Amino acid sequence: MGNDQKNKLFYFTASSSAAQEHVTKTIKNSVNLMDYADYIDNGFLDELENPENVNMWGATPGTSNKSNWNKLEKVYRFLLYGSNQTFTHYGRVIAKVQNHQLAESIWGTTTKGETWEYIxxxxxxxxxxxxxxxxxRFVGYSENFTPQGFSFIADTKLEKIINKYNSIDTAIKTLNDGIEYENDLKQNDPEVSEDNKDDQDLEYETGIKSKIRKIKNYINAKGFSYKPGTIENFYLSLKTKPFVLLAGISGTGKTKxxxxxxxxxxxxxxxxxLISVRPDWSDTSDLLGYTNIKGDFQPGPLIKTIKLANQNPDKPYLVCLDEMNLARVEYYFSDFLSKMETRKYKQDRIVTDELLSDIIFFEKENIEVADKHEYEGLHLSENxxxxxxxNMDETTHPFSKKVLDRANTIEFNQINLMDLPAQNDLxxxxxxxxxxxxxxKYLNLIDALPEKKSHIEEITGILRDINEILKSANLHAGYRIRDEINFYMIHADNYRLFSNDSQENQNKALDYQIKQKILPRIQGSSRELKNILIxxxxxxxxxxFKVENRKISEQMIQHLENNQDIKYPQSxxxxxxxxxxxxxxxxxxxxx
Structure with missing residues (x-):
């Protein structure tokens, strides 16, 4: 800690298109200084560990820039503020030099003829x-502060950060992983003792936010772009319950x-x-398999994956039922829905009742079903x-509440044709x-009550208010929806994937849950339904808004467009x- 107290943290900005070109040239990519040896003193090159592979930045002449550059020492830490109002790189200084020729040969000059010679x-x-x-929020600046140019974080603010996190590296990693609130939790919660601190830390040490970022980078690098929050919401939905629906018009990237x-x-x-659902599917055997007249079991397209998942409980297995509602879901998927409701803990694993019934293993007279032993005892495993x-159109079947109550339904309907894939080096x-x-982590709400009671009571109170609005049309949510929304909200609170601010994160997460768990169940033509929606x-x-107003939807839409502080904007x-x-x-x- 003592050594880091002497360290400094500064930032420099690269928000313009020209600055972003410099980022690409000398931050994202390295520079071989040997190509510019004519401009550089040999003694300076000897100071660098690997002059053939360096990253670099520079500042133009100016009183403030020169003063800050003079303060720079080896090992000082920096953050690069790039485009999209985001800090994109964290690193340390390894050397510095004032060199006009080197800067001009690499970056050129400004319109004023200056170059970034303070390197x-x-x-x-x-x-x-x-x-x-x-x-x-992390540093303690006002929320409207915007970084400009090249500047140091004040010593008083940096000292508080180092005292709290022991080092600048730890502080920035904690901020980047989205778990800076975790230290506040330990300091402010008297129940977090040294004896149970390791258990409390486990959830944070997984670096969930960092992993989600890598997933998003991978998807973006493949040329696909989803609106902010989509990947985080999809992950939390899977984490809440292993059955998720992606619904919307065709061609919006659901399967991808x-x-x-x-x-x-x-x-x-x-x-x-990836299983393509067929319109003629009518019962469970279309997915799991059936026994033919000879006594041979004909496995369905899903049974092998279920078997592998049972055999390898530590590996996740993902199944995509593509165009799931081409056939009636209640016909071919009802057994799965029922088995999901039998989930229970057996030792440290979540299991369900046995999946394959004697009806599927139908035995005719003295004919024994071949390969029956391979598939007996399988269940819907936790992995x-x-x-x-x-696709919700005229070629598909609607969902019953039985299906909607058991899944998070994520809507894919908004299209921006100008959102073109960008070339990137992510x-x-x-x-x-x-x-x-x-x-x-949770199957029953009682499992979460000891550690999350106040949080559950707050969320359930909001759901109770919504239920009061819905119950006159018998559209109110039941216990299953209450529990699963709370599970989602607990995971959202633990990981802070939508925002590091607790209240903002909660509002965004609950907005997703209202839209995905409550609103899909609403339909009808009664006057009372419109009153409920208002x-x-x-x-x-x-x-x-007044119920008496006959045409108010346009006013509502206009209100949303003109106001940025809506609590639950998506809903x-x-x-x-x-x-x-x-x-x-x-x-x-x-x-x-």
Whole structure:
């Protein structure tokens, strides 16, 4: 700690397109200084450990820049503030030199004829993804502060950070991984003692936010872009329950998301199974298999994956049921839904009742079913994750509440045709995750009550308010929905994937859950339903629209466009468009 007290942290900015070109040239890529040896003193080259492979930055002449450059010493830490209001790199200074010719030969000159001659050479410690909002809160700046140029963090602020985290490296890694609040939790919670601190730390040490960032980088590098929060929400949905629906119009990247997510976490080969659902499927045997008249068991497309998952409990297995509602889901998938409800802990594993019944292993007279022993005793294991993609159009079947109550339904309907894939050099490293990364922690709400009682009471109180609005039309949520929303919210609170700010993170997470667990169940044509939707909008957006107004959906949509401080913006927007559909057709549903 003592040594780091002498260290410093500074930042420099590269927000313009020209500065981003410099980032690409000398930060993301290295420079071979031997190519510029004519401009550099041999003694200086000898100081560098590897002059053929260095990263570097420079500042133009100016009183402030020169003063800050003069302060630089080896090992001083820096953050690079790039585009999209994000800090993208963290590293340390390894050398510095003032060299006009070198700077001009590498970066050229400004329109004023100046060049970035106050050069410092750096080592990149790790890439970062730290928003300006997170940085300002962490350091103690005002929330509207925006970095400009080249500047040091004040000693008084840096001292507080080092005292709290022991070193600058630890502090920035903690901020980057999204767990800076974890230290606050330990300091402020008297129940966190030295005896149980290791257990409390386990969840944070997994670096979930860092892993999600790598998954997003992998998907982006493959040329696919999803709106902010999509990957985080998909992960938390899988973590809550291993059955998720991706619903929307055709061509919005639902199936590709599942494929790329599987690749990114290391579910390749037999750990990923893409199954195209057929319109003529009518019962469980279409997925699991059946016994033919000769007594031979004909395995279905899913049974091999289930068997592998049972045999390898530490590996995650992802199954994508593509166009899941081409056939009636209640016909061919009802047994799976029922078995999911039998989940229970057996020692430290989550198991279900046996999956294959005697009906599937039908034995005719004295004919014994071949290979029966291979598939007997299989269950839906905790490492099997089923994701259904759903197109809601005239060629498909709607879902019953039985299905919707048991899944998180993530909507894919918003299209931005101008969101073109960008060329990038993002790190496309894939993970090789074990099942612990996706495995749920809770099956029953009572399991979470001891450690999360106040949090559960707060969330359940909000759900109770929403239920009061819904119950007049018998649309209110039951215990299963209450429990699963709370599980999602607990994981969201633990990992802070949407924001490091506790309240902001909670609002965003609950917004997803309202839209995914409560709103999909709403449909109808009664006048009472419109009144309910108006009340929901008022609750989500903190407004007071009058029921008497005949055409109010456009006013609602306009209100959302003009206000950025809506508590639950996604849910409010969805309800406004459901009201618009009602005003146009006299009927509305979530699937519009």
């Amino acid at each position: 410092f050479f750096v080592e990149i410690i790790f890439k970062t993804d730290i928003s300006i909002k997170e940085f300002n 998301l599942v494929q790329l997510f599987a690749e990114a976490v290391g579910c390749n080969g037999e750990q990923f199974n 099997l994750y089923i994701i259904g993609t759903v 790190d496309i490293e894939t993970l090789n995750e074990e099942n612990q990364f996706l495995k749920t 009340d929901l909008f008022d609750y989500f957006a903190d407004t007071n 409010a927007d969805k309800v406004a468009h459901m009201i618009k559909r009602y005003e146009q057709d006299g009927f509305t549903a979530f699937w519009i």
